[in-house]
Amino acid sequence: MLKKIKISHLKQVISPSIVHIHVDQSLNAKLLSIYIYTSAVVSLIGGSDRHLYKMFRVVLAALTIIALVNGETCESPEFKVVSHSTRDARLTAESAAQLEITVKCKNGKQPGTLYADINGQVIPCAQTPTAPGKYFIGVAANTHKELASGRTKIKLYDDDSYSALRKARTEDATKAVKPFGQVELNHPGVSYGPWLPSEFFAVCTFGLVWWAAYRERSKILG
Amino acid sequence: MSNQRSTSRDEDLLLQDFSRNVTTKSRALFSGNAAVVSAIPLWLFWRIHQMDFSSYFIHFILGTIVSTYFLNLAYQNMKFILKHKIAQKREEAVNREISKIFASDKSANKKDKDDRVLTRKNEVADFEATTFSIFYNNAFYLVCLLVLSFFVLKNFSPTVNYLFSVALSTAMVFLFSTGQK
Numbered sequence: 001m002l003k004k005i006k007i008s009h010l011k012q013v014i015s016p017s018i019v020h021i022h023v024d025q026s027l028n029a030k031l032l033s034i035y036i037y038t039s040a041v042v043s044l045i046g047g048s049d050r051h052l053y054k055m056f057r058v059v060l061a062a063l064t065i066i067a068l069v070n071g072e073t074c075e076s077p078e079f080k081v082v083s084h085s086t087r088d089a090r091l092t093a094e095s096a097a098q099l100e101i102t103v104k105c106k107n108g109k110q111p112g113t114l115y116a117d118i119n120g121q122v123i124p125c126a127q128t129p130t131a132p133g134k135y136f137i138g139v140a141a142n143t144h145k146e147l148a149s150g151r152t153k154i155k156l157y158d159d160d161s162y163s164a165l166r167k168a169r170t171e172d173a174t175k176a177v178k179p180f181g182q183v184e185l186n187h188p189g190v191s192y193g194p195w196l197p198s199e200f201f202a203v204c205t206f207g208l209v210w211w212a213a214y215r216e217r218s219k220i221l222g
Numbered sequence: 223m224s225n226q227r228s229t230s231r232d233e234d235l236l237l238q239d240f241s242r243n244v245t246t247k248s249r250a251l252f253s254g255n256a257a258v259v260s261a262i263p264l265w266l267f268w269r270i271h272q273m274d275f276s277s278y279f280i281h282f283i284l285g286t287i288v289s290t291y292f293l294n295l296a297y298q299n300m301k302f303i304l305k306h307k308i309a310q311k312r313e314e315a316v317n318r319e320i321s322k323i324f325a326s327d328k329s330a331n332k333k334d335k336d337d338r339v340l341t342r343k344n345e346v347a348d349f350e351a352t353t354f355s356i357f358y359n360n361a362f363y364l365v366c367l368l369v370l371s372f373f374v375l376k377n378f379s380p381t382v383n384y385l386f387s388v389a390l391s392t393a394m395v396f397l398f399s400t401g402q403k
Contacts, residue, residue, distance in 0.1 A: 199368065199372040199373070202368055202372075203365065203368045203369055203372070203373075206364050206365045206368060207365055209361045210358075210361035210362055210364075213354075213357055213361050213362075214358070216358075217304070217358055220304055220307050220354075221303070221304070221307055221402065
């Protein structure tokens with residue numbers, strides 16, 4: 001039966017790398033619980049034995065590595081993008097675009113949060129619990145010209161690459177950060193409609209027909 | 223006795239020629255065309271001006287009936303005006319046609335030939351005037367309706383737009399159908 005574990009004892013044996021492990025995965029939760037109790041047992045029973053203590057620190061480090069290897073890193077992500085953007089400029093004054101990015105990872109893991117770099121601004125992507133693996137980005141522009149037409153490249157960052165990006169202080173360091181992936185926003189541009197409305201062509205057509213009939217009538221009556 | 227019969231027959235032909243009355247066939251043709259042309263703009267007002275049939279059916283029925291009636295009158299007016307002019311223009315061609323038919327018939331007399339020419343001239347002029355009257359009035363009606371509905375009255379409410387564009391275009395067609403030039 002274990003005695004009540006003191007926090008100070010736990011801090012001595014739990015390596016700092018374990019702190020970053022997310023505990024919502026069942027396998028990691030089991031591993032973490034195993035070495036917390038193991039370290040607690042060691043500190044309470046074998047705490048005076050330095051050799052035993054060192055051996056268990058090695059074991060704990062190995063378990064940490066295993067836990068990290070079995071962590072949530074997405075490998076070889078594949079992106080599928082569906083984009084929607086403003087098309088009509090006659091009835092709207094502002095442009096907006098929305099991207100729906102579907103991420104598929106080789107190892108079946110999903111990145112926790114994705115961040116998108118749009119025109120130099122890094123913003124988090126929205127997610128919905130009903131569609132795991134889908135990330136949404138919304139872009140709004142005050143005028144139609146601000147939202148560039150054509151293909152715009154958007155870099156994506158996951159938690160690790162975003163942390164590295166935040167830590168980068170120089171421009172070179174920022175550029176050196178490898179993004180999680182890259183997608184494209186395809187905006188065909190906005191339309192102001194035809195120069196001449198369709199009723200103009202209808203009136204012209206019927207007008208020509210009537211004009212021909214009028215000329216014929218004038219010939220008959222003349 | 224036979225002279226009296228032939229005289230009455232001549233009078234009938236003349237009356238028929240100078241009468242405003244239309245035959246049953248022409249009447250059916252005019253009414254059918256007027257109804258179809260009056261119903262065509264309903265599609266425009268339904269799909270483009272967003273006038274729902276269930277909400278505006280009274281306006282549509284009223285407009286269609288009024289338009290059909292006056293278009294019918296316009297057809298008849300224009301037909302009457304055009305018929306005599308067309309008869310004059312086609313007289314020579316009809317004479318040639320009848321002369322060719324009677325050239326081989328030695329027993330036919332001049333009277334029969336003249337009657338035949340008159341009848342044939344009447345038929346040709348009647349048919350050509352009928353069709354041209356329908357063609358001209360339809361074209362004029364649709365041009366007036368398009369201009370009024372999509373340019374002049376486009377900023378008015380759909381009800382005002384429909385009633386006034388149909389009424390004004392029908393009135394213009396009827397008014398100009400009575401003109402001689």
